Amino acid sequence: MSQSSDLIQSAQRTIRLELEAVEGLLAHIDADFVRACEMILASKGRVVVVGMGKSGHVGNKIAATLASTGTTAFFVHPAEASHGDMGMITKEDVILALSNSGTTNEIVTLLPLIKRLGIQMISLTGNPESTLAKAADVNLNVHVTHEACPLNLAPTSSTTAALVMGDALAVALLEARGFTAEDFAFSHPGGALGRRLLLKVENVMHSGAELPSVPRGTLLRDALMEMTRKGLGMTAILETDGRLAGIFTDGDLRRTLDRTIDIHTATIDAVMTPHGKTARAEMLAAEALKIMEDHRIGALIVVDNDDRPIGALNLGDLLRAGVM
Structure with a gap:
């Protein structure tokens, strides 16, 4: 019984901390968020999402959500970008770089080339004073006070906050573009909604x-x-x-x-x-x-x-x- 109680308390504590992290994002939906949206809306290229480790997994999901809601996007692994995949990115694209610390080496290594090519960049970090945040044209602050991990080490609250900020960005862009249910169906022809809205x-x-x-x-x-x-x-x-x-x-x-x-x-x-x-x-x-x-x-x-x-x-x- 004691172990069951401990497990429940641990889970509830995790959820509370992650809820606090998400609530904290409301204060960061500001002029920088507007600038990030305007930058993407004005771009003639794609949104190229980069991130390492857990941030990379979150970045993959953000790219997929953007792509399915009217904003052309794809994910590039930053380590692979240093070994040829940088050629996938054009000057008309916008880079969305995820790093909670803002100092991820594989992304920082790309900064001189990004600057040299004149590619616009939005950073999504937990440290607005970090190298990545300062190098970006716009920084979206996803700082969290504590990770849900009791050791305050494993990315938990921070990855949840990044994911939610990505969703907020995708939905704001969706509404700004006037994206409709039928547009969504064209991105999901194999899904139930696609069949309902496309099949004649x-x-x-x-x-x-x-x-x-x-x-x-x-x-x-x-x-x-x-x-x-x-x-x-x-x-x-x-x-x-x-x-x-x-x-x-x-x-x-x-x-x-x-x-x-x-x-x-x-x-x-x-x-x-x-x-x-x-x-x-x-x-x-x-x-x-x-x-x-x-x-x-x-x-x-x-x-x-x-x-x-x-x-x-x-x-x-x-x-x-x-x-x-």
């Missing part, structure tokens, strides 16, 4: 020979054969001019059987749902899903501007596409 009905619908359709007057049994051949659990019914007359689905079949209609002699006209809900090819797949959900239906016919069927889709198609 035309990307998932069945068209051409895969589209089940029969003309008005078709016997119900023949319409059922068409549904079986196409395997979508539905068929479109067409007017003589090719426009949509109605839709017949598996659900309609179940309701038809309840009416004791002779499926061998009845025509599709007597049992179809007249016209029915439709979708457009250019519509977002997520919009088609909402139509299905709102009207509690499992399939949609896709029509063109003349109300002629050009495709069909069902809930299974949207499920396989990852829209739901």
Whole structure:
């Protein structure tokens, strides 16, 4: 019991210290933060993030967050930069250098070359009087009083503060650029949001020979054969001019059987749902899903501007596409 209590107290102490570190950042969101944002917004290049050790891991995450929220960015290991990777950085770029001490040797070694090339630099340090902070065009102060580590040695509170400052920078830039949910989706095409905001009905619908359709007057049994051949659990019914007359689905079949209609002699006209809900090819797949959900239906016919069927889709198609 005593050990359990000690473990809980240790964890709570860590969280409290890191909360204090993050709260302390509020005082450092000042004119220098504004200048850093303006520098990046005015740049014609990329944000190149550098950092060693734990600061490097945080830098990698900051670069990824910037890149996914509208600010082109990537991470360069400072030690590798001294051995050729400096060639990846151009004069139009902005360097974001992370070092809690502000004296990390691998980054300080790069300073003369950065200055010679005239590359703008933002430092993110815990010591505004350090070599790196003074060499930078702008310094973002992420000083913390204590690390959460009881020895005050392992980077804990300091890396959390750096990470949060990076998030603050990314979000401020996102809002300044007017970055939208659709822009975010283009950076995340494989994610759920990307599929919801980018995938259109035309990307998932069945068209051409895969589209089940029969003309008005078709016997119900023949319409059922068409549904079986196409395997979508539905068929479109067409007017003589090719426009949509109605839709017949598996659900309609179940309701038809309840009416004791002779499926061998009845025509599709007597049992179809007249016209029915439709979708457009250019519509977002997520919009088609909402139509299905709102009207509690499992399939949609896709029509063109003349109300002629050009495709069909069902809930299974949207499920396989990852829209739901």
